[in-house]
Amino acid sequence: MSIDVKGLVHVYHPGTPLETKALDGVTFRAEKGSWLAVVGHTGSGKSTLAQHLNGLLLPTEGSVTVDGIEVRRGEGSLRKVRQKVGLVFQYPEQQLFEETVFKEVSFGPRNWGVPTDTLNERVEEALGLVGIGSDLFEASPLRLSGGEKRRVAIASVLSSGPDYLVLDEPTAGLDSPGRRQLLDLLSNLKALGRGIIHITHDMELALGLADVILVLDEGRSALWGRPDIILGELLERDVRGLVIPDMVRFAGRLRELGYDVPLTWEPSVLAEAIDRSHER
Amino acid sequence: MTGNCLVRFSGVSYTYPGAAAPAIADIDLEIASGEWMAVLGCNGSGKSTLAKHLNALLVPTQGDCFVNELNTRSEDGKRSARRAVSMVFQNPENQIIAAVVEEDVAFGPENLGLPPEEIRERVRWALDVSGLGEMARKPVYALSGGQKQRLAVAGAIAQKPPCLVMDEATTMLDPRGRQDLMEVLSTLHSGGMTLVSITHRLEEILRCDRCIVLSKGRISWSGTPRELFLLGEELDRWGLEIPGMVKVWRELVKKGLLEAEIPPRMGEMVEALCR
Numbered sequence: 001m002s003i004d005v006k007g008l009v010h011v012y013h014p015g016t017p018l019e020t021k022a023l024d025g026v027t028f029r030a031e032k033g034s035w036l037a038v039v040g041h042t043g044s045g046k047s048t049l050a051q052h053l054n055g056l057l058l059p060t061e062g063s064v065t066v067d068g069i070e071v072r073r074g075e076g077s078l079r080k081v082r083q084k085v086g087l088v089f090q091y092p093e094q095q096l097f098e099e100t101v102f103k104e105v106s107f108g109p110r111n112w113g114v115p116t117d118t119l120n121e122r123v124e125e126a127l128g129l130v131g132i133g134s135d136l137f138e139a140s141p142l143r144l145s146g147g148e149k150r151r152v153a154i155a156s157v158l159s160s161g162p163d164y165l166v167l168d169e170p171t172a173g174l175d176s177p178g179r180r181q182l183l184d185l186l187s188n189l190k191a192l193g194r195g196i197i198h199i200t201h202d203m204e205l206a207l208g209l210a211d212v213i214l215v216l217d218e219g220r221s222a223l224w225g226r227p228d229i230i231l232g233e234l235l236e237r238d239v240r241g242l243v244i245p246d247m248v249r250f251a252g253r254l255r256e257l258g259y260d261v262p263l264t265w266e267p268s269v270l271a272e273a274i275d276r277s278h279e280r
Numbered sequence: 281m282t283g284n285c286l287v288r289f290s291g292v293s294y295t296y297p298g299a300a301a302p303a304i305a306d307i308d309l310e311i312a313s314g315e316w317m318a319v320l321g322c323n324g325s326g327k328s329t330l331a332k333h334l335n336a337l338l339v340p341t342q343g344d345c346f347v348n349e350l351n352t353r354s355e356d357g358k359r360s361a362r363r364a365v366s367m368v369f370q371n372p373e374n375q376i377i378a379a380v381v382e383e384d385v386a387f388g389p390e391n392l393g394l395p396p397e398e399i400r401e402r403v404r405w406a407l408d409v410s411g412l413g414e415m416a417r418k419p420v421y422a423l424s425g426g427q428k429q430r431l432a433v434a435g436a437i438a439q440k441p442p443c444l445v446m447d448e449a450t451t452m453l454d455p456r457g458r459q460d461l462m463e464v465l466s467t468l469h470s471g472g473m474t475l476v477s478i479t480h481r482l483e484e485i486l487r488c489d490r491c492i493v494l495s496k497g498r499i500s501w502s503g504t505p506r507e508l509f510l511l512g513e514e515l516d517r518w519g520l521e522i523p524g525m526v527k528v529w530r531e532l533v534k535k536g537l538l539e540a541e542i543p544p545r546m547g548e549m550v551e552a553l554c555r
Contacts, residue, residue: 272531
């Protein structure tokens with residue numbers, strides 16, 4: 001079970017003076033129960049790619065297939081794909097509009113025609129997953145804290161029961177506790193078998209959490225692979241907009257100086273290794 | 281290079297209409313001209329509410345706020361505050377008003393009544409330093425989220441305000457964009473501009489002169505970034521996370537391998553650690 005993207009090209013405003021090629025032959029696979037991080041500079045095509053994964057945009061060339069269903073018009077393909085792939089936009093809390101948290105999270109499945117008796121169960125389950133307690137079910141979503149709003153917005157996507165969750169910069173603007181809670185939630189969803197596609201600028205997050213990383217550069221897939229392999233590549237060559245985490249750069253410099261330290265983004269691991277190596 | 285008092289809060293509290301508790305309470309604060317100050321705190325701590333008082337978008341429900349010694353309750357005070365202080369908000373979508381990139385940047389300088397040649401020069405400069413030099417004629421809707429954020433910054437700095445407030449304005453920037461913006465801010469600061477950075481990202485405050493921490497609407501702490509990095513469990517309580525490199529630094533200080541002084545830039549930190 002996977003999302004398969006092959007040779008994906010997307011051109012905005014084709015045939016007009018504003019024609020822009022946002023994606024140019026992107027190929028990768030995102031699997032269920034796995035965490036894929038998509039990183040790249042501003043304007044590299046990350047958000048355009050996200051919108052292809054649940055059929056909000058359709059390929060100019062190439063293909064996107066979700067569990068064997070090709071994303072295209074006709075034969076109910078888009079409906080099926082959108083049930084499988086939930087998309088959480090940048091600042092999703094700005095799309096909250098219902099009077100209560102419960103109604104907000106019911107909106108999606110109700111539109112999918114989920115019968116009332118199972119609807120409540122679904123909503124409660126989704127809110128439980130994101131850690132929103134029943135004391136907030138009747139609260140206005142607009143009165144919640146930034147982190148809570150974001151989690152309610154994610155619950156309102158989860159309540160439709162997607163197998164894959166595409167999140168565009170989900171931690172942007174959250175403080176450190178909110179960020180940690182959200183990342184724990186995503187790890188939990190992955191453990192429950194959902195596929196996580198996490199679009200981010202944050203290389204440290206991607207290296208620390210993802211199973212696979214896709215690096216976009218000017219709409220092309222510059223790199224695709226396991227975090228340790230991507231890290232090795234990034235140390236070898238410059239990718240536009242991406243900065244190697246300071247700690248990894250530091251560990252690299254120390255290795256050049258003869259210290260026996262791992263290329264790590266964990267502060268305590270690095271400090272321990274420096275201390276040990278220093279003593280030797 | 282700090283000078284006279286630019287902004288002064290005297291016992292400022294602000295309660296939003298219908299809210300039970302104030303969003304900020306009993307704030308006494310002075311920001312000197314030419315100072316670079318960071319306002320820190322977790323979501324909901326009152327950072328943005330405080331910032332909105334700096335250019336009189338909000339007026340205190342209790343206490344007084346003075347910009348250039350004029351009370352922002354008065355019409356003169358409001359006008360003075362809005363001339364003196366430009367703001368860049370977190371979400372660029374809410375602050376872009378024109379259809380074309382360069383027109384959006386020109387909006388501020390045009391409103392200042394500057395001559396056309398000066399406007400053109402400022403627009404070019406602001407777009408160049410914000411990394412949008414190539415995109416001047418692009419329609420705004422063709423920009424990505426990060427490019428829109430750069431545009432919002434360009435629009436603010438083109439007015440060359442005495443004081444620039446950045447409210448989580450780097451959120452959507454990629455790491456290189458964030459580094460570029462920090463360089464731009466450093467240059468503006470060296471040129472005498474007063475800067476107020478509102479952020480959760482503590483790696484962005486290394487160059488600030490001073491930072492304050494807000495917690496539940498009140499100022500809980502004030503000091504230099506380096507003093508802040510030496511604090512312990514308070515940081516967790518305030519929802520602040522120190523940068524990874526600073527954590528390494530602290531661990532090595534504890535082990536007696538380094539001295540406690542933390543360099544002001546990440547790059548310098550790497551160099552110092554390697555020495």
